[in-house]
Amino acid sequence: MAVRMYHIAVDTHDLPSLARFWCGVLDWRILFEADDEIVIGADETALPGMCFLPVPEGKAGKNRLHLDLAPDDQAAEVERILGLGARRVDVGQGEDVTWVVLADPEGNEFCVLRPKTSLVD
Incomplete structure (x- = not known):
């Protein structure tokens, strides 16, 4: 099936x-x-x-599931998405990671990854 x-x-x-x-x-x-x-x-x-x-209820705590977005240009996409109303958030990712954690206007976290060349990249 x-x-x-x-x-x-x-x-x-x-x-x-x-x-x-x-x-x-x-x-x-x-x-x-x-x-x-x-x-x-x-x-x-x-x-x-x-x-x-x-x-009716608000979001409580860190998402258990989130979206990863794979842009062509990470810095440009982060700035564009921030301009749409997202905000940067810290979920404990540290400073050495290759992704940027953002939250949508209701607080749902998602990541903007570095550009990818394949699905396993």
């Missing part, structure tokens, strides 16, 4: 704001929008997408 990833579900207080932030980061677009769900993706046929869902 084959399985593939369909969506990454993201709990949020402000669906439109967080969905639009991630659209800007990933150069994706909104594929579906309702009061209780917003789905974004590269296009209607590309997988996976991201699905934003409302929750």
